[in-house]
Amino acid sequence: MAHSLNGKVALVTGGASGIGACTVRSLLEEGAKHVAVLDIEVEAGNVLQNELNTKYGENKVTFIECDVTNKETLVGAFNAVQEQNGYIDVVVNNAGILDDTPENFERTININLTSLIRSSLHSWKIMHKEKGGSGGTIINFSSVAGLLKFEAIPIYSATKTAVLKFSTCLGDETHYTRSGVRVLAMCFGVTDTPILENNTKLFDETAKINFKEFKLQRPESAGKAVTEAYKQGTSASVWLSNADEPALDVTKDHSKSMESALKVYLKMQQQKKKHQQQKQQQ
Ligand SMILES: NC(=O)C1=CN([C@@H]2O[C@H](COP(=O)(O)OP(=O)(O)OC[C@H]3O[C@@H](n4cnc5c(N)ncnc54)[C@H](O)[C@@H]3O)[C@@H](O)[C@H]2O)C=CC1
């Protein structure tokens, strides 16, 4: 059965830029009644809110300044959205960073995994049919780094693998039957967003990739894939959004994702090897 976004209230963490902002746009395109954007980037959040309220009508989007790692602020933001809209039907846990430096790896885990779990469990509590809720959907952002092996980013990859496992367990049919809470996982291939600018903060400097040489996925394709997965996905399903191709359900066959993703990443591996050889020759 296809699910509809018409009239739904959604909350997107880290929704002020990149894939999150494109997800906000796609949710509104699909008829969402209201979208709350939680982010630490106040200027970008306000600009997005104003732009989309002009386009779609007053009070369609609310920006809330929120660091997802702060428990009180996160729960406060959920409460504010519930008070304003009566309910939250869809939670998109998008906020994430890629910083595998030894100095900052704990923040990467905290944002990408701990806060995502906290947000999911809070959403679960609100939406759970046996706890007074009416069901809903949680969409958690993993990555091709949760499906394939990218040795240059071990910490980021660990968080994304854990997100994948957490989401497929929480969304399992045994839970879904009772909770009415669908949990989906999205795996994106490399997508052209500000996260690439932090490509300098790598675990291993020799792995530096020049992304300018590749045709990267457009963030709009990733945002569209999120709403496609929302419409079609069963609970605990895993979706791949790579190279601007339509969203692909890879729950049963992760090798499909390999097939699609490897075309791009084999080329990256070659570039990396060349870079390493050049360094050795210096
Ligand atoms: N761009 C890519 O190639 C891929 C991205 N992803 C995932 O998609 C998600 C979004 O990434 P992008 O849009 O690419 O990055 P981005 O850097 O454009 O967006 C991330 C957003 O999260 C916000 N954010 C960061 N820390 C936060 C915090 N503590 N509290 C609240 N908001 C916070 C940022 O301000 C920003 O608006 C991340 O989870 C990322 O891991 C997954 C696969 C590929």
Ligand SMILES: CCCCC/C=C\C=C\C(=O)C/C=C\C/C=C\CCCC(=O)O
């Ligand atoms: C090596 C750092 C890549 C930085 C790219 C920026 C963001 C990507 C976020 C993702 O979730 C995508 C996941 C993996 C990166 C894909 C390819 C990098 C290849 C790295 C390698 O082979 O060494």
